Amino acid sequence: MKLDINSLKKIAHLARLEFDENSAKKMTTDMTQILDWVEKLNEVDTDNVEPLITMSSEENVMRKDEVGQHLDHEKGLKNAPQRDSDYFRVPKVME
Numbered sequence: 001m002k003l004d005i006n007s008l009k010k011i012a013h014l015a016r017l018e019f020d021e022n023s024a025k026k027m028t029t030d031m032t033q034i035l036d037w038v039e040k041l042n043e044v045d046t047d048n049v050e051p052l053i054t055m056s057s058e059e060n061v062m063r064k065d066e067v068g069q070h071l072d073h074e075k076g077l078k079n080a081p082q083r084d085s086d087y088f089r090v091p092k093v094m095e
Contacts, residue, residue, distance in 0.1 A: 001035040003028050 008028050012019060019027055073086065082089035 001032065001039055003032045003035060 005024060005028060008019070008024060008031065011017075011031075012024075012027075077083050077086070077088070080088050
């Protein structure tokens with residue numbers, strides 16, 4: 001599959017990427033090679049192959065949920081670097 005400069009510009013815009021002219025040519029070549037490689041997967045015969053749910057044969061071992069002793073509210077706040085009555089105080093991260 002041949003990728004042209006206009007398609008690359010559309011993809012770059014969607015991905016919020018910027019390329020200069022030389023980089024755009026190299027990226028077009030690289031992406032064309034990647035798409036050609038992915039197209040080869042269509043040649044593989046998968047008629048009698050069951051789909052996998054996961055790539056690993058490992059099973060997740062879950063523990064039972066049990067009600068137990070929880071950390072007291074005051075003990076939980078005891079080592080907080082900064083607190084405001086009943087809550088942790090943290091630096092503002094959004095404006």
